[in-house]
Amino acid sequence: MISSPTVHDAIIVGAGYGGLGAGAQLQRAGISDFVILERADRIGGVWRDNTYPGAACDTQSIIYCYTYFPHLSVTRMFSEQPELLGYLEALAAEYDLTGRIRLGSEVTAATWLEDRGLWEVTTAAGETHLGRAFVPAWGQLGVPFIPDFPGMADFTGTMFHSAHWDHDVDLAGLRVASIGNAASAVQYVPEVAEEAGRLTVFQRSANYLLPRNQEVFDEERRRGFQADPAVFEALRTEIHTMRENGFQRVRHATSEQATGVAEARAHLENQVRDPALREKLTPDYEFGCKRILRTDDYYPALMRDNVELVTEGIAEFTPTGIRTVDGEVREFDVVVFGTGFKSQAFHAGMRITGRAGVSLDERWGDAPEAFFGLSVDGFPNMFLVYGPNTNLNHNSIVTMMEVQHEFIVAAVQRLREHPGLVIDVRPDVVAAHNDEVQAELANSAYSSDCSSWYKNAAGRVVNNWHGTVEEYRTAVAAISPADYGLASWEPEVGAAV
Missing domain, CATH: 3.50.50.60 (FAD/NAD(P)-binding domain)
Structure with a gap:
């Protein structure tokens, strides 16, 4: 039974x-x-x-x-x-x-x-x-979401989404394309730039980036959290309150939103000296319309000699690369889709x-x-x-x-x-x-x-x-x-x- x-x-x-x-x-x-x-x-x-x-x-x-x-x-x-x-x-x-x-x-x-x-x-x-x-x-x-570009099936190189990273592929010296420049890409682009022979970042639209200002907790600080969790909770409350107050940044035409824009622009101007590149990286939409990103490493990576930022749209894949709408063809060994979900x-x-x-x-x-x-x-x-x-x-x-x-x-x-x-x-x-x-x-x-x-x-x-x-x-x-x-x-x- x-x-x-x-x-x-x-x-x-x-x-x-x-x-x-x-x-x-x-x-x-x-x-x-x-x-x-x-x-x-x-x-x-x-x-x-x-x-x-x-x-x-x-x-x-x-x-x-x-x-x-x-x-x-x-x-x-x-x-x-x-x-x-x-x-x-x-x-x-x-x-x-x-x-x-x-x-x-x-x-x-x-x-x-x-x-x-x-x-x-x-x-x-x-x-x-x-x-x-x-x-x-x-x-x-x-x-994961991967756009359906014409010709993708004919591409002879390696392709994968950032959420399914192929760690068996050694990027050292290779020609790598990153399609996408948002939350995942701003993290992996600096890492890939140091390894790849050539990295091309295809950008559909610029993002508002704020400094991350990473803070590493030493052993003494961590022991302090564990010995007295109230210290951790006090910091948690402080950060939570600060982030809650930050919601006003995504409301139309608030002073807090203007401050957010100013901080993002200052971050861009401090890290990118080339005016032409800076213009490509300047958003043309309201602050908060897209996800606001935090990174200290992305802009510097784009200024490396082996990195190129492309803002022309992708027309199609070729067997060995990608053709943009202006007719230019770039050859690639690996394509990474940082195209979200x-x-x-x-x-x-x-x-x-x-x-x-x-x-x-x-x-x-x-x-x-x-x-x-x-x-x-x-x-x-x-x-x-x-x-x-x-x-x-x-x-x-x-x-x-x-x-x-x-x-x-x-x-x-x-x-x-x-x-x-x-x-x-x-x-x-x-x-x-x-x-x-x-x-x-x-x-x-x-x-x-x-x-x-x-x-x-x-x-x-x-x-x-x-x-x-x-x-x-x-x-x-x-x-x-x-x-x-x-x-x-x-x-x-x-x-x-």
Whole structure:
């Protein structure tokens, strides 16, 4: 006789910051019957995948950790990839998550079973998991994007995306192209420039860059953090407050925005003396419309004799190189795509089916939306981590996710206590919320005239939150059971919307 799958309190998809944090918070709340499904053979999410030279976080490490698990062994203000991966592995060990993580479990479908009030989640290997709550935590930057340039299939050199760096390729002396010049590229370009024989950086548009001003913590400072965590927390509060105040920089025509522009221009002028190059590197759009980047090394790398910045558009690939729209052909041995991610693939390519057989693809179309990035009407007991309109440009996304985890833990606790409960946000609530979000975003630089990964093809900002972290925390804490069609958060068993 074939036994039916165990019914878990929650099924979490993804073992990066979002999924591991959700699991840790469930454990802290005394909820241990959950599973974390991870498609890769190791945990870590973006900090497992992005191993390109120079990979590091551009948010201060002091605030890029969970409040209940501070990164007391931090070695520098802006940690590099191996250290961040190590933090996540330590988090998993501290909260006994390893036994609940199923590596190599690529989720292909998740289906709401109306008659049972459960989610059925299936993997590529044919495994089936049942859960009262379904927690997608695959993030916004997990699916690499590579443009489809004409002639790419005929290129005889080596090509790879920065998130899938080919460490078997020795770049020493080679002719290397970097297509892209944003968050990842400003980190790997300085490293590649020192190794490659020739490096050509193809720039579609310039970015606003601010100094990173890296600070390395010596052994005494680190011992101080560990001996007295209150010292770490005081620094965390200081940085968090400073970053929160910085949100005014992405509002239209504020004095803070003008200050940001002045700082970025001063950084450019201090590091780039060539006026022609400086002009190419000067943005022609509003400060904050795109992600604001931090680096001390990118501009100096562009001034090296073996580095060229190209601003002409790419017309096509040839078998041995790239032709730009002005007709010039440059020969390359290696092409690196620093072209970002499919940031609006919030469901990571899997089929998620809610009530009445409606898929999340059908519900969203090209405009993903959710109630505070957490809930989607018609998809009961599903709680997103880092969902639509919860990304930030001014502060740590880890803090935002911690707020989301707290809401999710409370929801899972209710489902444990009331197994027949259906928590499904009202459609009118989602519509009203997102109308408000879009109205507020109209007052920010995110909605101004530039091309950014924050927007869909129609120009709607679908990734970013419109305010500060503390405004989000306050709003999520005020979510009412009436928003989900419930009289209270403690309805009778079997209550449903």
